[in-house]
Amino acid sequence: MNGWSLVYEGFDPAQERLREALCTLGNGYFATRGAAPESTADGTHYPGTYIAGGYDRLPSVIGGRTLEHEDLVNAPNWLPLTFRVSGGPWFSLADVEVLSYRQELDLRRGVLVRDLRARDAAGRTTRVRSVRLVHMATPHLAALETSITPEDWSGPLEIRAALDGRVVNDLVARYRHLAGEHLVPVETAAVGSDGIFLKVRTRQSEIVIAQAARVRVFEGDRRVGETRPAHEEPRHVARDTVVPATAGTTVRIEKIVALYTSRDRAISECGLEARTAIARAGTFAELLHAHGLAWHHLWRTFDMELEVEADPVTPRDGSLATAALVRLHIFHLLQTVSPHTRDLDAGVPARGLHGEAYRGHVFWDEVFVFPFLNLRMPEITRALLLYRYRRLEEARVAARAAGYRGAMFPWQSGSNGREETDTQFFNPRSGRWMADHSHLQRHVGAAIAYNVWQYYEVTGDLEFLVDYGAEMLLDMARFWASAATYDPRHERYEIRGVMGPDEYHDRYPGADQPGLNNNAYTNLMAVWVLARAREVLEVLPATVCRRVCDRLAITDEELAEWDTISRRMRLVFHADGVLSQFEGYESLAEFDWEAYRRRYGHLYRLDFILEAEGDSTIHYKLSKQPDVLMLFYLFSADELRSLFERLGYPFDEQTIPRNINYYYARSAHDSSLSRVADSWVLARADRPASWDVFMEGLVTDVADIQGGTTPEGIHLGAMAGSVDVLQRCYTGIELRGDVLWLDPRLPAPLRRLRLFVRYRGQSLVLELEADALQVSAMHCVAPAIRVGVNGQVHEIAESESRRFVLK
């Protein structure tokens, strides 16, 4: 691995699924896992093509109970391309001796290159090179160039290219009892002299997916070969080309594919568009050029340069290894959420576009994904907020159904925004189904509200608040007000019967009903949302304010109540002043971390371990992932202080380190997102530790540290979040009160960091060293911005550059 690529030498079937997930190619519209197409010739595995927002709802059975599940759909596979010496068997990696194999994911250009040399049973040696892309400039196109060189044989070579709609969703072993076949046949056809066409429809959501492929064979620049009629079967179409191959001469095959769905905009009928697109598409070389150019400019906007002293991952490469990992994360992020998603109705699925785990559901990962993108290309984050806005009505229905008012976004959701959280999950250790109450994670909406405000802070886009944001914030505030109940004993408001982010606590020991009271994270986020809702009404133009309040029937009394609740929400503290994760946490038992680490060798899925022992995580002071700590991730010390003061609770210099120390020691760090928040909260207290945790987070997927979850799909939130630790945590970026605050604290191994952000229309280059910060505003027409460093606010105008010595 150098600074711009991920390289695998040697073919390893055992590693193929992991490599597939890591070598995904995508453009925000669709994605293809990085499998070797030749390995699919035996029909055992198809990586499929994944479509943003192309979710399908199927009745499936989990734990004996029929559920309607929103599923990520594998669209037809566009990759299949194989060959044979006429009369022989189709080439398959399983049947040949692999002499050499090299796979390189080129992050800079966005292509996957595979070089292979193999000897078949008849002793013929053949070289195969394939270059593959999912187009970043023209989102409907993908292309595969395969070069076949017979080293020591000549004869007729048959090339078969196919489009295959028989794909199933079977990547996740534990989902295989669910319905995996989502596509029903619509049409197959030959197109012209060199094309094939496939049209299928998803079973429940009835999305029509059309693919067309143009296959041309060349020797040098000369078209060669004779194309046969298409083989058509339901959901499968293939076409063969026969060329006379000569030892030492390379035959090059260009397969250009177009994918359209019935959900696309600016189309007539998706099949017509796909066929038109392959007729219009340029050569592979032309497509590659435009694709590389698009990535070049994406990297200009999204790259990060860093200089690392010692690199613990692959020390032989110096600082390049860390840079490559950071870029791999950015690369995956941009493949799922890219400029092309601006005009889609697509959320942020937890496992990217192609990971089948969680069936494509949308959780709260956007709280980790959003900030990195928001400071780079806010047009993308605006689109993510619109995805939520379109589902606001569904969130209102959900709130009413649960006995609340306002809008309650679901913990897991899919296509139309309906709650999709499972009600049970299977413990493979005990063989028992365990109840899943995580729909009680009501806090997801607070994260959305937080993002609305972050978007407004970074852009100053008042029109967004006018049209969408204000309505979202107000209806979420109303939800929290309706969820809060007044407790006269404490003369405070409470939120009862919820879950915080920590999924190891869903109820009190011995309780019949799930739910916890006064989860600190939830209560404080509710306060923040209620306060922000009041603020948004100040910011809105008067007529808009009246319109929004009228539409939502918000009265002055209700606003006064929100204000009261936002000042009298209850937080629970331990006797020693530590913030309780939830009311009653203090009385739980301490967990014997060492004993379990000894007994099991790891602390992975303590919920399974304890349940199998007849115990439960709910009895202990332990957390799966950051819960109280999330507060220190989302809010700066200043902001936390003002929230505590608003509530009339004490806040001193020890509040933050005391809580961090307490909860960090009691965390199993058992979510891919843990390391993001962990390295973040440690950054101020223990910089070396923060850097170590950050580096652990960087290898989460590439090393598959959760032992098998990455092949089910990369962890998008963790990938984005770890990059955001560099971008916002080590720089100390905070967006508040129309000021871009910077408070850089580079951990020692990070000697230099250079990044690019957009703020209020200004393009800024930030260059950080241990004791200095340079802010350079590029030429533009945006007005001067306000930047806060060392506690002082400075105006920086376009084309101005300022250097600050850090105190």
Next chain:
Amino acid sequence: MNGWSLVYEGFDPAQERLREALCTLGNGYFATRGAAPESTADGTHYPGTYIAGGYDRLPSVIGGRTLEHEDLVNAPNWLPLTFRVSGGPWFSLADVEVLSYRQELDLRRGVLVRDLRARDAAGRTTRVRSVRLVHMATPHLAALETSITPEDWSGPLEIRAALDGRVVNDLVARYRHLAGEHLVPVETAAVGSDGIFLKVRTRQSEIVIAQAARVRVFEGDRRVGETRPAHEEPRHVARDTVVPATAGTTVRIEKIVALYTSRDRAISECGLEARTAIARAGTFAELLHAHGLAWHHLWRTFDMELEVEADPVTPRDGSLATAALVRLHIFHLLQTVSPHTRDLDAGVPARGLHGEAYRGHVFWDEVFVFPFLNLRMPEITRALLLYRYRRLEEARVAARAAGYRGAMFPWQSGSNGREETDTQFFNPRSGRWMADHSHLQRHVGAAIAYNVWQYYEVTGDLEFLVDYGAEMLLDMARFWASAATYDPRHERYEIRGVMGPDEYHDRYPGADQPGLNNNAYTNLMAVWVLARAREVLEVLPATVCRRVCDRLAITDEELAEWDTISRRMRLVFHADGVLSQFEGYESLAEFDWEAYRRRYGHLYRLDFILEAEGDSTIHYKLSKQPDVLMLFYLFSADELRSLFERLGYPFDEQTIPRNINYYYARSAHDSSLSRVADSWVLARADRPASWDVFMEGLVTDVADIQGGTTPEGIHLGAMAGSVDVLQRCYTGIELRGDVLWLDPRLPAPLRRLRLFVRYRGQSLVLELEADALQVSAMHCVAPAIRVGVNGQVHEIAESESRRFVLK
């Protein structure tokens, strides 16, 4: 007609189609013409439901040549509701004696109310009142409340409610030989105890349309009646409810309908969503309340108050008649292009959402529709520009196909942005087909570029330019540069072989090929676009500028060439200095207007008249609609002066009046859009004449002054444009150089005008009188704006009010 409604007394079958068109209800997502549902009981005519962007492409035959035509699809009709006295015939207006009939379109609340009293063949007298809405707050819903009162009879009353997908597009007589049947059956069903469900698919574009209806019958607040099983037939589902009716007691039927299509966002499957929506929908009263509130706030944003001295339309009503007509136009505009279109992929069809004429095609009407909306709710105009942006690639393909570079938007287009202009049209006077070369109206793209800039000027939304606008402007500039050829004789660039807006001149007399050279409007718009493209590069942040230029492969040489062309474009002038409409116009014959007016009594469709006489409009100095005059519509005197100076042509005080006088006298004013531009250009020269033409424009549709075109659909561009004469022309609003210029000149009959505009985030109230202007900025957070009055620029901050005495 009072200030807020359009009332018809008495049932007049001959007027029904006109009333239908004028009494359309819509919400930007779908629209329903205002037909009497009872008149549809005989099956002869169904008004249908119209869907934004729901166009269907069908092969049809025009003039012996097979064309692929983009067609507006009539979605299933949701209105059908009829009744009968058990055993008798179904109620139909055709079979009863109508004792009284009153139809009122209530513009303020957005409802259509019909009151009817009729006596049937058996002598039974029945009162029927229906109230209908297409919901402005929840765009997927529509509702019909029908109250039936037997005056002098009792007995079992059978009520039949249906959803009917057997609608055809047959409104336009001359299109009836085209395929009119667009819907194929998918599903019909009963839903629960009181619902029906229909699903159809458009034939070519394969858009699935689902409708569900909930039908409940009441006496007072009490549910009554027995609902029968559904009648299901292909594309038709009906359900009957039987109630015992009593003389003098009103039976009230609520029919609540939901419509979803497969193109909608945030849905699972459209049928599921439609069924869910009717289950969740409130009562008719609740829907009416929320709908009225939405209209209330729309009117707060979009209304105009005017005080008119003498009202030539219906003098007995004083100034109210003019106000009502203005509101009718705004009402229709908001029914086609509304806040709900922001998230659709919908353009501005020439005849609104429901007019079948022009088959739903998109022309350049947005140049007239855009400005009114842009100064009120720029989020809507942004969406209109995105509609074009999504079709930019298609415009590039069109340019290449015609031998040009850059992007060439088509004169008529539909779903995927492909050119849809007819190649022939039928002259009913001669019985001959005439060639239609209007695809040579290349100027449509210049209007789009103009709107891009207007949007930027009104909002200062640099991000829009970054993401979309710059690319559009640059590729349109490239088109004009490629269309210009250098003529060494004049040492100037020329644009040859095009048509201007005037459709009466498509070629030179005696020419084999269509096309004219150096159309003044086209050449000057090209100059404006080329100059603006250079300016946008100055405005873009440096990295974005590089990205866009890289992607489009724009070189410095090319930019230099654009600059040269924009300074050396040729305009042709007559010997006396009048700008020639096109090169050679001066040598055409003068037309004997008086002789033709005497001979035919009108000057309507002079092209048909002359062709039938064996002559042609191309021989004469006449125009169908403004061509040169469009320049004075789009550009202020200052802007024209600077364009002329840029080109090195003389421009003096007489340039504008001389050209206006010359061309106004030579115009047949034979487009619905003529009066907009005419009243505009006359405003400075001859204010009384301007007001008269403006008033003519106001009655274009309500009086169907083109003699039969309005029943085929209202003229949306003319409606919006006439309102914009009030908004921008009489106020003298001009958006230029970050200044909101105001130069009010009220024509005498208009004593006072009060309107509301948004500019750079500020909400402004403008109050105009003959000699004074008041500008009041409402409270907001936007920075101070710059307002130019009497040639001086003033800063106006939020909450500030300034009064100017006009010089």
